[in-house]
Amino acid sequence: MWEAIKRWFDPAEARAVGETPDYRFSLANERTFLAWLRTALALVGGGLAAAQFLPPLPMGHLREVIAIALLLLGGIVAVRAVDHWARTERAIRLGAELPASRFPAVLALTVGAGALLLVVAVLVRAVGAG
Amino acid sequence: MSAGRDPGLQPERTRLAWRRTLLALTVVTVLAVRLGSTGGPVGTLASGVAVLLWGAALVLCWSRGTGTGPARTGGRTLPLVAFGTVGLALLGALLVMSGLW
Structure with a gap:
């Protein structure tokens, strides 16, 4: 794992494998990385916003749990963005298949499940109050 | 323009992507500073670190979003700015947890 991070x-080691591709592929790979990084920043921003703009929620620090879950998810997305960018760059240089990834599906399901949970929580509260 | 290559558009699109990313980073930094400003000494310290991270990212990435001609790709800037984002997330988690005590 430390080897991968190193x-x-x-950049010199990344350039040592394979041959330099058409620069457009490298730029497209970089833009994909940046799009993922903005996704990560949106999650981090969402966590920071939840922590300060939601009212304190009654159930066991739910506001703090939502905030920390979003912040952690943002951190994971950012790290994974670098990893995927590096592996894609390597694959392009070697002329290999681009790395496949389950991550987008897992992230989408996680966000969807979280949203569904909150919908249920809101409905339960509305029914309880009414 | 020579056939098959588009010297203008690809670097331009990548520069705009960098600018959007820095803009998003700025918004997140403002949110972090706002959260930190309500959190006592820990909050002030975290706000300071967030502003420093933002400044470092701006210095590091400025050349990626400006200028004309061929764009540089790859390099250490990408992992550094991603780990800056992780740093902001950890700062935020620290702030949220310090508010619980």
């Missing part, structure tokens, strides 16, 4: 920070 590799991210060593």
Whole structure:
């Protein structure tokens, strides 16, 4: 794992494998990384906003749990963005298949499940209050 | 323009993507500073660190979003700015947890 992280920070080593691709592929790979990074920033921003703009929720620090879950998810998305960018760059240089990933599906299901849970929580509260 | 290559558009689109990312980073930093400003000494410290991270990212990425001509790709900037984002997430988690005590 540390080897992989060291590799991210060593552009010379990344350039040592395969051959330099058409620069458009590298730029497209970089834009994909940036789009993932903005997704990560949106999750981190959502967590920071939840912590300060939601009222304190009655059930066991639910506001703090939502905030920390979003912040952690944002951190994971950012790290995974670098990993996927580095592996894609390597695959392009070697002319290999691009790395397949379950991550987008897992992330979408996680966000969907979280939203569904909150819908249920809101409905339960509305029924309880009415 | 020579056939098959588009020297203008690809670097331009990548520069705009960097700018959008820095803009998103700025919004997140403002949110972090706002959260930190209500959190006592820990909050002030975290706000300071968030502003420093933002400044470092701006210095690091400025050349990626400006200029004309061929764009640089890859390099250490990408992992650094991603770990800056992780740093902001950890700062936020620290702030949220410090508010619980």
